[in-house]
Amino acid sequence: MNGYAIVPGMLTADECAAMAAQYEQGQLFRGRIVMAQHGFGSGEYQYFRYPLPSTVAALRQALYGPLAAIANRWHGLLGMDTRFPAEHAQFLARCHAAGQQRPTPLLLRYRPGDYNCLHQDLYGEHVFPLQAAVLLSQPGADFEGGEFVLTEQRPRQQSRVEVVPLTRGDMVIFPVAERPVQGARGVYRAGMRHGVSRLRSGLRHTLGVIFHDAT
């Protein structure tokens, strides 16, 4: 168990191109973040508005159910009380009632020299513990560098890192902030962060799918 799963070919090359091209359609988004202005790295991203584009809405909806089963198992293993409902709409109602009403799916854009610092996508009290990202550009052709990395911090140990090997259209599913790890004396909580190494050349787009909404 490496702390992530890859789903190859989640989007076709054409779907990736169409999704990346949406970056230029400002009316689709509720906000734009220039990462350097916040110390998040270099590059930028935009959060979609509701209603989400159909491809994004469909992905978020379809992924939620199977991931909720995993999330519930994780919460059981970690002794956490929260359980996740079977339908994403039900979980979103919980977020919205708590003031987390703004959509979190996003498109990211990296140019040469850009990178994304290690982070956790937490946006309020309600946290769905898994998220997904689809790489929309082709490594080695559209860009060089720009690898998706995950770090895992186990109690009383130094952090370890995984470089996640993605090609265009692949989806990675990974923990938002923590995951249960089986140790010699039971299950413990590993802290997780993700980021993107520096782009050496080219242009890289990603679609990020986060299941909780934001305050």
Ligand SMILES: O=C(O)CCC(=O)C(=O)O
């Ligand atoms: O660009 C990437 O691969 C990382 C995107 C990211 O941080 C996210 O989807 O939450």
Ligand SMILES: [Fe+2]
């Ligand atoms: Fe992220």
